[in-house]
Amino acid sequence: MPSKRIILATFGSLGDLHPYIALARALGRRGHRPVIATIDKYRQPVMAEGIEFAPVRPHESQLPPLDQLMPRLFDPLRGPEYLIRNLVMAFVRETHADLSRLAAVADVLVTHPLAVTGPLIAEKTGIAWASTILSPLSLLSTCDPPIFTPMPWMRHLRGLGVTPYRAMFGLIKWMGRPWEAPLRELRSELGLPASRSLALFEGQFSPLLNLALFSPLLAARQSDWPQNTEVCGFPRFDGALPDTATQARLSEFLAAGRSPGDAPLVFALGSSAVMIAGDFWDNAIAATRALGRRAILITGRPPASGIGAGNDIAEFNYLPYSLVFPHAAAIIHQAGIGTLSQALAAGRSQLITPVSFDQPDNAARTARLGVSRSLPFRSATAAALTRELRLLLENPAHGERAVGIGDAVRGEDGAARAAELIAAL
Numbered sequence: 001m002p003s004k005r006i007i008l009a010t011f012g013s014l015g016d017l018h019p020y021i022a023l024a025r026a027l028g029r030r031g032h033r034p035v036i037a038t039i040d041k042y043r044q045p046v047m048a049e050g051i052e053f054a055p056v057r058p059h060e061s062q063l064p065p066l067d068q069l070m071p072r073l074f075d076p077l078r079g080p081e082y083l084i085r086n087l088v089m090a091f092v093r094e095t096h097a098d099l100s101r102l103a104a105v106a107d108v109l110v111t112h113p114l115a116v117t118g119p120l121i122a123e124k125t126g127i128a129w130a131s132t133i134l135s136p137l138s139l140l141s142t143c144d145p146p147i148f149t150p151m152p153w154m155r156h157l158r159g160l161g162v163t164p165y166r167a168m169f170g171l172i173k174w175m176g177r178p179w180e181a182p183l184r185e186l187r188s189e190l191g192l193p194a195s196r197s198l199a200l201f202e203g204q205f206s207p208l209l210n211l212a213l214f215s216p217l218l219a220a221r222q223s224d225w226p227q228n229t230e231v232c233g234f235p236r237f238d239g240a241l242p243d244t245a246t247q248a249r250l251s252e253f254l255a256a257g258r259s260p261g262d263a264p265l266v267f268a269l270g271s272s273a274v275m276i277a278g279d280f281w282d283n284a285i286a287a288t289r290a291l292g293r294r295a296i297l298i299t300g301r302p303p304a305s306g307i308g309a310g311n312d313i314a315e316f317n318y319l320p321y322s323l324v325f326p327h328a329a330a331i332i333h334q335a336g337i338g339t340l341s342q343a344l345a346a347g348r349s350q351l352i353t354p355v356s357f358d359q360p361d362n363a364a365r366t367a368r369l370g371v372s373r374s375l376p377f378r379s380a381t382a383a384a385l386t387r388e389l390r391l392l393l394e395n396p397a398h399g400e401r402a403v404g405i406g407d408a409v410r411g412e413d414g415a416a417r418a419a420e421l422i423a424a425l
Contacts, residue, residue, distance in 0.1 A: 007102050009037045010112035014271035015338035019213050022235035024051045026419035057094035070275040074356045089182040103127050108425050116199040128425040130209040135337045135358040136219035142166050143222040146361040211418045218365045233412030234341035238320045253314040263329040264294040270336040273355045274300035286382035335362040347406020349398035353377045371402040
């Protein structure tokens with residue numbers, strides 16, 4: 001098969017970058033020339049994997065400081081609007097200009113759900129285009145309805161069929177339509193016909209190929225999914241190994257457990273929610289000690305002097321989840337799709353503390369697999385963590401089920417399957 005230059009356009013956190021690194025590596029192994037096109041802050045981790053990198057605006061310098069951005073982004077009511085208006089639509093012309101230059105010398109364009117100018121480029125130029133879906137929520141199925149952060153009560157309407165969900169999705173689209181005004185203006189400037197499709201809803205899907213980059217265990221194919229949707233499995237990648245000193249400290253802590261019952265609890269909040277952790281780590285330590293356990297905290301910050309003083313708590317700024325999750329007695333995390341993929345593959349029971357966006361829906365789907373319990377992030381007090389972890393650890397069925405799920409997830413190769421389908425374009 002001739003070598004193809006393939007643009008992988010993405011935007012967001014590490015959970016929105018790592019699947020495309022896995023996909024680029026799989027494409028490279030097949031002799032193709034993948035290019036990851038995203039915000040400039042990810043140049044180093046992409047190039048460290050031997051993958052070509054192309055910056056696409058907005059640049060990091062154009063965005064608010066993270067300590068201001070993250071609280072707004074994770075606001076349970078206004079967060080999605082802030083994301084679309086202020087971080088996506090505010091830069092559509094710059095994004096379109098950068099991505100158009102790349103697509104002009106490419107064979108295939110692959111888009112993340114937030115790469116909203118990609119569909120316009122495909123429509124204008126005719127370039128072969130595949131879209132990607134990172135989590136089931138993005139498919140907005142009325143047959144397998146998702147859970148939204150501000151509306152957890154919607155789960156109780158399942159017995160009423162698809163009608164309530166069609167009405168709710170219609171309301172959400174009506175509310176979101178004004179957010180996309182800059183994109184509609186750009187369509188007109190490009191001479192493209194007006195479209196009723198919204199970029200964050202049906203407009204994100206390609207008529208050629210839609211790659212669902214999650215395990216079929218999370219969501220089975222539904223009759224109202226877009227045509228040409230293929231469920232590939234998780235394309236798992238979680239970064240480079242830490243330095244040798246960090247690896248040695250982790251090995252020493254794990255080895256200090258004197259019995260299988262000393263396996264640590266592992267607390268992690270991904271790469272975004274970790275920035276609004278607040279007192280979560282203090283509560284995690286208190287719960288760990290109330291249970292008489294040991295714990296590893298992956299806090300996304302330099303280790304604090306004296307945190308959890310003693311040999312029962314180890315704090316790390318960063319660890320690849322695939323390196324530490326398999327050693328856990330249980331994994332406590334926020335259910336970002338990248339974190340969840342590694343937790344499921346580890347074959348360990350989970351306590352999920354979802355914050356926003358797709359996380360509550362991911363948590364509910366994981367609970368249906370029988371491997372987890374769920375506790376909303378804003379309710380994760382020391383007492384609540386202690387109670388939920390005790391119930392999780394005292395029920396062997398969660399762990400037994402998790403082992404089988406882990407075997408199944410590790411048997412998937414979402415990156416290879418997606419690469420095969422993209423190459424066929």
